[in-house]
Amino acid sequence: MIDLLQMNVLLVDDMPSMTKFIYKMMRNLGFGKEFFIANSGREAMEILAREHVDLVLLDYNMPDMSGSEVLSRIREESKWRDIQVIMVTAEAYSDFVAEIGESEVDAYIIKPITVQILEEKIRQVIDRANNPPPLDFHLKRSRDFVESGDYESAINEVLLAMEANPNLTRPIRELGYIYYLKGDLEDAKTWFEKAAGLNRLDVFSCHYLGQIYLRQDDIEKAVFYLERAMKISPRHLERGIDFAKTLVKMGKEKKAIEVFNRTMELSGSTVGLKEEIADYCVENGMISYSIKLLEGLIYEKPKRVDLLLKLGKLLEKNNEISKAVTHLARASQLDKENIEIRLHLGRDYLALKKPMLAEKPLREILEVNPDNKLARELLRQCL
Numbered sequence: 001m002i003d004l005l006q007m008n009v010l011l012v013d014d015m016p017s018m019t020k021f022i023y024k025m026m027r028n029l030g031f032g033k034e035f036f037i038a039n040s041g042r043e044a045m046e047i048l049a050r051e052h053v054d055l056v057l058l059d060y061n062m063p064d065m066s067g068s069e070v071l072s073r074i075r076e077e078s079k080w081r082d083i084q085v086i087m088v089t090a091e092a093y094s095d096f097v098a099e100i101g102e103s104e105v106d107a108y109i110i111k112p113i114t115v116q117i118l119e120e121k122i123r124q125v126i127d128r129a130n131n132p133p134p135l136d137f138h139l140k141r142s143r144d145f146v147e148s149g150d151y152e153s154a155i156n157e158v159l160l161a162m163e164a165n166p167n168l169t170r171p172i173r174e175l176g177y178i179y180y181l182k183g184d185l186e187d188a189k190t191w192f193e194k195a196a197g198l199n200r201l202d203v204f205s206c207h208y209l210g211q212i213y214l215r216q217d218d219i220e221k222a223v224f225y226l227e228r229a230m231k232i233s234p235r236h237l238e239r240g241i242d243f244a245k246t247l248v249k250m251g252k253e254k255k256a257i258e259v260f261n262r263t264m265e266l267s268g269s270t271v272g273l274k275e276e277i278a279d280y281c282v283e284n285g286m287i288s289y290s291i292k293l294l295e296g297l298i299y300e301k302p303k304r305v306d307l308l309l310k311l312g313k314l315l316e317k318n319n320e321i322s323k324a325v326t327h328l329a330r331a332s333q334l335d336k337e338n339i340e341i342r343l344h345l346g347r348d349y350l351a352l353k354k355p356m357l358a359e360k361p362l363r364e365i366l367e368v369n370p371d372n373k374l375a376r377e378l379l380r381q382c383l
Helices: 016-029 041-050 067-076 094-102 115-130 134-147 151-164 170-182 185-198 203-215 219-232 237-249 253-267 271-283 287-300 305-317 321-334 339-351 355-368 373-382
Strands: 008-012 034-038 055-059 084-089 107-110
Touching: 008 016, 008 041, 016 034, 016 115, 034 041, 041 067, 055 067, 055 115, 067 084, 084 115, 107 115, 134 151, 134 170, 151 170, 170 185, 170 203, 185 203, 203 219, 203 237, 219 237, 237 253, 237 271, 253 271, 253 287, 271 287, 271 305, 287 305, 305 321, 305 339, 321 339, 339 355, 339 373, 355 373
Parallel strands: 008 034, 008 055, 055 084, 084 107
Antiparallel strands: none
8 A cells, every 4th residue: 555645756857847846746735755856767767776666757758768768667677567657748649648558657747737736646546556446456467467477367367357447448458468478479469450440549559460460471561550650659769660670671771761760860869779770771781871870870989999990891892992991090090909990991092002001001910910811911912
């Protein structure tokens, strides 16, 4: 049981003024005993890892880790998933509704926040947590059975949840998900399609239908459902990447690039994500796009020797030797001992018919490793 007056509360917002504002309102209401403040999603995860929390008030739109991503992580972790979460947002668009529905938020508040609304939502959420309706009770039991690997008992609990509230699509999609985990893709498909048909914003069902059709090599239907999921909730990073990769497999590179770019834009374009996409595109022959991504990465991280080398090698493959030399020369200045960089540099200078420039990196290699046969062979071509 959660005590309104004694509960531990985590307030998460990238604007300190907002967490201070909510804190003051809750103090005036007399709600909560101990408060924790996080000004980013990452800080929130760190606090959850070390503190006991009963209620989270979570901002939806944060730069480093969105509220929906924090919420998803809370629901994925068994020790946190029963924490009550209220999402706070200035948005009321379809993608927001889809995202929070997917992550099972307990309630949401649309700004501006008033004391009356805050009190009403918190009371509702805590009362529901302390006195769960049959739907919540059976779905929770189902989840516990899934974790223990007892899928048949989990299915029975979801069917009881459906009986308790036949008008909701959530139990229907849960049934689809259990069949998916069980490996019964046809039954999973049946229930996910029913859920998606009843709720046009059921992004969860659309996403998994896309995954099922991918596994069955029905690329056209996979694209249909993954694109539908992207339109409902474009902020979801993993979904965007999966959809773009599917388009690459279909040979629709132009469309794939649009989806990759959109996904990076919405995610904040982290260096790691750009590298992952660049590597995938190299493996699938999209050299020009990979070069563009790596050039952007080097602009952000000009001293990353590995990126400079990777770009140089791609430019060689694309027969852009002069540009390759520019990046390889920079890499050689940053790393005085890297033999691979100097071999590429020497070979490229020779390809450009500049043997005098090729001689220097090749001699540097032989000073360190006199037995390097390739460097010695290339050096002979300089003479």
